[in-house]
Amino acid sequence: MYNFKFSVGPWNVHSGGDSYGPAVRNEIILEEKLRKFSELGFSAIQFHDDDVVPNINKFTEEEIKKQASKIKSLLDKYNLAAEFVAPRLWMDMHTIDGGYTSNSETDRDYAIWRSLRSIDIAKVLGCNKIVLWLAREGTLCSESKSAVDGVNYLINAINIMLDYDKTIKVLIEPKPNEPIDRSFCGTIGHVMGVSAATKDPSRVGGLLESAHAILAGLDPANEIGFGLAMGKLWGVHLNDQNGIKFDQDKAFGVENLRQAFNQIKILMENNYGANGEYIGLDVKAMRTTRDTDSYKHLENSLKIVKLLEAKVRKYDYHFQDTCIKNRDYEALEMYVIEHLMRS
Ligand code: XLS
Ligand code: MG
Numbered sequence: 001m002y003n004f005k006f007s008v009g010p011w012n013v014h015s016g017g018d019s020y021g022p023a024v025r026n027e028i029i030l031e032e033k034l035r036k037f038s039e040l041g042f043s044a045i046q047f048h049d050d051d052v053v054p055n056i057n058k059f060t061e062e063e064i065k066k067q068a069s070k071i072k073s074l075l076d077k078y079n080l081a082a083e084f085v086a087p088r089l090w091m092d093m094h095t096i097d098g099g100y101t102s103n104s105e106t107d108r109d110y111a112i113w114r115s116l117r118s119i120d121i122a123k124v125l126g127c128n129k130i131v132l133w134l135a136r137e138g139t140l141c142s143e144s145k146s147a148v149d150g151v152n153y154l155i156n157a158i159n160i161m162l163d164y165d166k167t168i169k170v171l172i173e174p175k176p177n178e179p180i181d182r183s184f185c186g187t188i189g190h191v192m193g194v195s196a197a198t199k200d201p202s203r204v205g206g207l208l209e210s211a212h213a214i215l216a217g218l219d220p221a222n223e224i225g226f227g228l229a230m231g232k233l234w235g236v237h238l239n240d241q242n243g244i245k246f247d248q249d250k251a252f253g254v255e256n257l258r259q260a261f262n263q264i265k266i267l268m269e270n271n272y273g274a275n276g277e278y279i280g281l282d283v284k285a286m287r288t289t290r291d292t293d294s295y296k297h298l299e300n301s302l303k304i305v306k307l308l309e310a311k312v313r314k315y316d317y318h319f320q321d322t323c324i325k326n327r328d329y330e331a332l333e334m335y336v337i338e339h340l341m342r343s
């Protein structure tokens with residue numbers, strides 16, 4: 001079993017504004033977040049392209065690389081690696097109708113431009129992973145786009161990224177809905193299908209976020225298992241979610257402990273991390289959280305992962321095998337629950 005390394009994104013520490021109300025905490029500058037992440041025990045940072053280069057549209061390709069090298073120095077200062085760069089395609093005026101799958105050719109071109117700039121940034125930061133969270137790739141009005149064209153546009157966009165740089169890997173982070181109503185690529189199964197249809201499936205894999213799997217009505221541990229079985233689970237975003245509603249990004253394990261345990265169990269059983277993969281967190285602080293507790297949800301999530309790791313190490317695999325042999329799943333289920341409740 002491998003010792004996990006952890007990653008986090010700057011957006012995981014935020015001022016608490018939501019769709020219904022303004023910010024309630026002070027903004028913290030990037031350098032301070034990096035310093036604190038390092039202190040908390042994170043080894044790598046997840047970035048959106050515009051976390052590295054704010055107002056990215058205003059800059060030339062050379063200026064973008066120059067700005068990225070300043071962030072690289074900050075990472076070095078705090079002994080942090082960059083895990084991935086993700087084009088933030090859902091905020092811009094060009095991506096109102098989606099990025100890669102927009103009905104506007106100009107906007108599709110813009111989405112590709114941002115993706116290639118994300119690759120440039122990743123190279124400067126010393127990482128080779130590009131994450132695509134396909135926020136607006138789908139429909140709000142079902143008849144407004146063809147799902148066939150949508151999926152093909154997506155494959156085409158990924159092929160352009162693969163051609164642009166032969167060393168990068170593309171990780172699709174699936175989510176079934178929100179902000180889009182019907183996503184074109186909602187689960188890890190969809191991701192594997194898209195991967196297989198690209199020009200280099202060996203460089204296209206997945207990143208599974210627990211909350212997104214739950215929103216699809218699926219068990220995150222099973223989704224993790226699917227990606228692992230395909231040899232293409234290159235990232236995870238552990239968090240939690242209370243049922244099928246808006247994306248909550250709660251601290252890991254706070255809603256469904258058994259489900260959280262099974263995520264850690266399957267990752268440990270399959271030596272996740274042995275090829276340099278990180279346990280990423282993608283968690284939000286509650287709106288009620290005070291400034292002084294701005295990092296509490298991260299500390300809690302790390303603590304819960306570590307407590308569950310210890311639970312897996314103490315898990316009686318011999319008893320599991322015996323129950324499986326006797327097809328006594330009632331006993332196995334009770335054992336798991338008692339194991340989790342034992343102090
Ligand atoms: C949002 C996504 C986002 C990605 C990175 O739901 O989880 O945070 O992880 O773009
Ligand atoms: Mg995520």
